Amino acid sequence: MSSDRTRSAILAAAERLYADRGFGDVTLRDIVAEANVNLAAVNYHFGSKDELIAELFVTRSLATNRERLNELKAAEEKGGGRAPIDSILHALVGPTLRGCLGPDREGSTAARFMIRASIESVPPIRRIKNREVDHLRKFIAAMRRAMPGRDDADLYWGLHFALAMSHHTIREKERLTKLSEGQCDLNDVDAIVDRVVSVSVMALAGGEMPAKKAPARSAVPHGRLTRQDL
Amino acid sequence: MSSDRTRSAILAAAERLYADRGFGDVTLRDIVAEANVNLAAVNYHFGSKDELIAELFVTRSLATNRERLNELKAAEEKGGGRAPIDSILHALVGPTLRGCLGPDREGSTAARFMIRASIESVPPIRRIKNREVDHLRKFIAAMRRAMPGRDDADLYWGLHFALAMSHHTIREKERLTKLSEGQCDLNDVDAIVDRVVSVSVMALAGGEMPAKKAPARSAVPHGRLTRQDL
DNA sequence: TTGCAATTCAAACAGTTGTATGAAACTATC
DNA sequence: GATAGTTTCATACAACTGTTTGAATTGCAA
Numbered sequence: 001m002s003s004d005r006t007r008s009a010i011l012a013a014a015e016r017l018y019a020d021r022g023f024g025d026v027t028l029r030d031i032v033a034e035a036n037v038n039l040a041a042v043n044y045h046f047g048s049k050d051e052l053i054a055e056l057f058v059t060r061s062l063a064t065n066r067e068r069l070n071e072l073k074a075a076e077e078k079g080g081g082r083a084p085i086d087s088i089l090h091a092l093v094g095p096t097l098r099g100c101l102g103p104d105r106e107g108s109t110a111a112r113f114m115i116r117a118s119i120e121s122v123p124p125i126r127r128i129k130n131r132e133v134d135h136l137r138k139f140i141a142a143m144r145r146a147m148p149g150r151d152d153a154d155l156y157w158g159l160h161f162a163l164a165m166s167h168h169t170i171r172e173k174e175r176l177t178k179l180s181e182g183q184c185d186l187n188d189v190d191a192i193v194d195r196v197v198s199v200s201v202m203a204l205a206g207g208e209m210p211a212k213k214a215p216a217r218s219a220v221p222h223g224r225l226t227r228q229d230l
Numbered sequence: 231m232s233s234d235r236t237r238s239a240i241l242a243a244a245e246r247l248y249a250d251r252g253f254g255d256v257t258l259r260d261i262v263a264e265a266n267v268n269l270a271a272v273n274y275h276f277g278s279k280d281e282l283i284a285e286l287f288v289t290r291s292l293a294t295n296r297e298r299l300n301e302l303k304a305a306e307e308k309g310g311g312r313a314p315i316d317s318i319l320h321a322l323v324g325p326t327l328r329g330c331l332g333p334d335r336e337g338s339t340a341a342r343f344m345i346r347a348s349i350e351s352v353p354p355i356r357r358i359k360n361r362e363v364d365h366l367r368k369f370i371a372a373m374r375r376a377m378p379g380r381d382d383a384d385l386y387w388g389l390h391f392a393l394a395m396s397h398h399t400i401r402e403k404e405r406l407t408k409l410s411e412g413q414c415d416l417n418d419v420d421a422i423v424d425r426v427v428s429v430s431v432m433a434l435a436g437g438e439m440p441a442k443k444a445p446a447r448s449a450v451p452h453g454r455l456t457r458q459d460l
Numbered sequence: 461t462t463g464c465a466a467t468t469c470a471a472a473c474a475g476t477t478g479t480a481t482g483a484a485a486c487t488a489t490c
Numbered sequence: 491g492a493t494a495g496t497t498t499c500a501t502a503c504a505a506c507t508g509t510t511t512g513a514a515t516t517g518c519a520a
Contacts, residue, residue, distance in 0.1 A: 006497080024353070028478065038499050043479060045497095121349055123254070133409050140409075156410035161429060164398030165391050172390070179363050179370075180386035199391060202436055203429040236467080258508065268469050273509060275467095 007045045009035040012109075015056050019112035023053070023122045050124040057125045060114055065135050067095035072142060085146040085204060089197045092139050092159070093166040097196070100170045101189045119171050147204065154204065162200040169196070237275045239265040242339075245286050249342035253283070253352045280354040287355045290344050295365050297325035302372060315376040315434060319427045322369050322389070323396040327426070330400045332419040349401050377434065384434065392430040399426070 013035035017026045028049055032039050046052040071091035075083035083091075100111045100118075117125050136159065143155045169176070173186050185191065243265035247256045258279055262269050276282040301321035305313035313321075330341045330348070347355050366389065373385045399406070403416050415421065 027476075029476090038497095039478095039501095040480080040499070041497085049478060119351055121351075130405070133405065136409055153410065153413045153415075156406065156414050157425060160399070160402070160406050160409075160414070161395050163402075164394045168394030168398055169390070172393075175360070175363065176386065176390050179366055179390075180383065183383045184386050184390070185383075195387060198436065199429065199433040202432040206428065206432055257506080259506090268467095269508095270469070270510080271467085279508060 006035075006037050006041050009037055010042055010045060010052070011056060014052055015113045016109050018053075018056070019109050019116055022116055023120050053122060054124040054128060056113065057117055057128055060110055060117075061128065061132075064095050064099055064114075065132075067099075068092060068135075069138065071095065072139065076142065082145050083142055085143060086197050086201050088139060088142045088146055089158075089162050089200045090193065093162055093196050093200075094193050097166050097169065097193050098189055101173065101186060101192065115170055115173075118167055143204075150204065158200055158204040161203050162196060165196045165199065236265075236267050236271050239267055240272055240275060240282070241286060244282055245343045246339050248283070248286070249339050249346055252346055253350050283352060284354040284358060286343065287347055287358055290340055290347075291358065291362075294325050294329060294344075295362075297329075298322060298365075299368065301325065302369065306372065312375050313372055315373060316427050316431050318369060318372045318376055319388075319392050319430045320423065323392055323426050323430075324423050327396050327399065327423050328419055331403065331416060331422065345400055345403075348397055373434075380434065388430055388434040391433050392426060395426045395429065 010031060014026075014031045017030055017034055028042050029039060032042060035041075042049065042052060046055065068091050071094060072083065072088060075087035075091055079087070096114075099108075100115050121129075139159060140152075140155055143159065144150075144152070147155065169186075169192060176184050177186055240261060244256075244261045247260055247264055258272050259269060262272060272279065272282060276285065298321055301324060302313065302318060305317035305321055309317070326344075329338075330345050332341075351359075369389060370382075370385055373389065374380075374382070377385065399416075399422060406414050407416055
């Protein structure tokens, strides 16, 4: 029953266009043109533009989270309930990095869409991301089991930094390539995953952080700019 | 000559509104209402909306970059031309983190604006950020002097990760607070800077990365979602 | 004061946006 | 094949967007 053809065509077209041109300058009219469906179909099938975007993002997020948890579960079973810290972090950042980077990234609309979502952060997506906390808590729990001695705060910081490195690598992939003049190989995904995991493990295994002096800040008013670059 | 009053009022109002509500839903009409000036004044003084945003961002970026280079220069002079790696990284991430985090963050419109710019990434800002590469190269050069043995690629990755941690901390400040239930103190900026620097140094000082097995990826089509959360 | 340029202003422009409507076309069930 | 429910369609709507216009006003120099 009920032709899913229109619905799927809209989803596919929307994901492709958003991936290619960003959320900012893709309109519903662009999407329906690409999908060869009527303009009203979007609101009929999804209710609103935001709900369409949300559905796109939720679908892909669920897939990633599922992968993460599968990998985590496998690692914990292998270790008899206690996965080593590097396996946990590998399960955390691996799926995301593998999904968004890699040599076949050009062909994967889903990956390019997720990169966009990571860069642009439009309201419906932001709303969904805020619910990711529960998912991350499962990794914190696993990390706590792997490193019983560690302060909780250190675990949170470790997880935070692991996500920081993986997301920032995805977001700034091109800038890093440009900066390093190709010396950083963004196609060797496994090497990147290992690097991120390795640094994260060092961050977690490293010593306590010292406290130091106070900062200095000044309120800088806006002056007139005379044709200066960055 | 030429009343800068209108110009400054627009800059101040725009920065405040963008900081509070984001680029997405602040219109020129909102800005001129807040600034108590005429609508046409924006185009008269800045040419276009994008040029207004660009000027806001360039001003603040220049200030940060200036701070960074000053700190770097001071460290190099102190070390007789060769600054230690942790001082270099401190100069890199310190100004940004101090500018955007900290207890007085609430009062600083400039800081809140830069956080927005970091989160939303609107076209005129993206264009400017792409020119930041030259600025970063100065830090790569300093790092090369501090660690002559290291591969260039490792240096790039180290700098990349340092920026990743500092930017992600700024972007996800609230999520980390929520996730850690307040156990990560986002107000102790110096501690955060030290933590980021310390991890970055470990990343740079750590051993080489091994290579491993190949990844597996599958093309996941969009199905119908039945009221599922993330 | 006169003259000229810089600035302000109200108003309109031209285009785009997401959404709503109501009739038409289709589909499956009886 | 009539009926009821679903889906498609062309079209209009209403609101909002950044930008432009040309006249009014202001400020400063001669």
